[in-house]
Amino acid sequence: MTRNERPTSVAARVVAGVAIAVGSALAATAIAGGALSVVFARTVLTPPKKRDEDLRILGHDATTVTLSPSIDAMTPGLYSMWFTQDAGHARIGEIVTYSPTAVTRQLLGVDRGTLDGVSRARVGGWFYLHPSDLGVEWVDVDIDTELGPAPAWLIPAAEPSTRWVIGVHGRAVRREEALRAVPVFRKAGFTSLLVSYRNDGDAPSSSDYRYSLGDTEWRDIEAAVQYAADHGATQIVLMGWSMGGATVLQVVTRSTLAHLVAGLVLESPVVDWITALHYQGLAHRLPRPVRVAAMDLVSRRWSRALTGQASPIDLNRLDLVTRAQELRIPILLLHSDDDGFIPPTASRALAAARPDIVTFEEFDTARHTRLWNYDPDRWNSAIRRWLERLAL
Known part of the structure; x- marks a missing residue:
């Protein structure tokens, strides 16, 4: 503080600086939230080009396949198993054995590709690939x-x-x-x-x-x-x-x-869809304002440049x-x-x-x-x- 400067003027400068910093932080937060809303909206609307292969294949033989533990790997039933970016397909059946580190299931058949050397896969709900399978x-x-x-x-x-x-x-x-x-x-x-x-x-x-x-x-x-x-x-x-x-x-x-x-x-x-989109947003830990903003984006004509959609969607309908x-x-x-x-x-x-x-x-x-x-x-x-x- 200079000799002639009053304490009140210094305080005013400090308050102004804090206000600018807070305003900048809020603006950055709003920008980040807006960006997340756009990403969420586009993800919902855009057909995916590939699916995540979230299972590790630990081994296989002619009748079984051993997978890393997960909800999909440990849910009983009959499923498809896709691998090699969906170029390969197998059908898996019930659980044979399981442990904290591995789940072994029936391998009912390999319809496409080979499991040899494959380390990643995903489970899908399809079981049949063509009417001829029936x-x-x-x-x-x-x-x-x-x-x-x-x-x-x-x-x-x-x-x-x-x-x-x-x-x-x-x-x-x-x-x-x-x-x-x-x-x-x-x-x-x-x-x-x-x-x-x-x-x-x-x-x-x-x-x-x-x-x-x-x-x-x-x-x-x-x-x-x-x-x-x-x-x-x-x-x-x-x-x-x-x-x-x-x-x-x-x-x-x-x-x-x-x-x-x-x-x-x-x-x-x-x-x-409103209930479904809130659920999906929560699953990705998106705060409510981001979820609401994303739903607003898909519902508005002015947001077409952001979402890529030709026409807004009437979520209420x-x-x-x-x-x-x-x-x-x-x-x-x-x-x-x-x-x-x-x-x-x-x-x-x-x-x-x-x-x-x-x-x-x-x-x-x-x-x-x-x-x-x-x-x-x-x-x-x-x-x-x-x-x-x-x-x-």
Whole structure:
């Protein structure tokens, strides 16, 4: 302090300096939070190019494979195991032995590639890769969508039938996911149509190559409903896994062809994206303001340059808990309390809001979209019983 400078002026300078520092810190925090919101939003909307191989392969022989311990490695059931960046595929079965450092499971077969020299892999819910794996007749068909022909598998019922099921896979997977449902529907006399939709790697892509979380994908499923009706279907069931569940819910609440749909089967579905996105954000330790900002970004037209999407997504329109009274047809809802990706919260809420039309089968231990894998007998029985009631 100089001889003529008063203490109050020094204090004022200190306060001003502190204010500038705090303001800069707050601005930096806001910028960082904004960047995280953009990253989260783009991650949700952008189809992934590759999947993490989060398991270590410790060894294998002709009938077993030994993996590093993890939730996936230690969950009972039948699963796919992908390796070599998805160029390789094997099927694994029940746990043979386990210890704190290793899990040995049945190796049911290697369909693609070789496990020799492979050290990393990931577990997936697909078990069948093609209709031919089921030992049934099938044919490749194209569904005429607004974006162009979308390939599908048509698997006729064992006997001529006007009852059809349209299988709709979830986010970041393809129609192979729906193959698990073919046997139980076929035994019930259904023809199966397993479809692709925009941006899934099989169907034509949209101009922005972004998911709309069901907000536009439903139009491709509407085209599949029209295809089924044009080919003799008089009773159509839509079955959707995960985001496929969100998509078929949009069909029956927005399509002019909704009257052709007799019922829905929803497996690990997204019933309310707001709940799902909060859960995903929490899983990545994102604070609430970042999560809220990300949802605002995907909902606003001005943010298209940040998210890359062509049109905003109406998350409220995708909330079928709030819109539960708009539903008019029977629904079988299958979800696990240990889903790990999409919480069963909204599924429970929908079941509570519409007990008159919703049959809720809540599993435990099974992971996201892997209820069949964990307990195929219970999964098949639940669908069979529901279809029997639907036929009355």
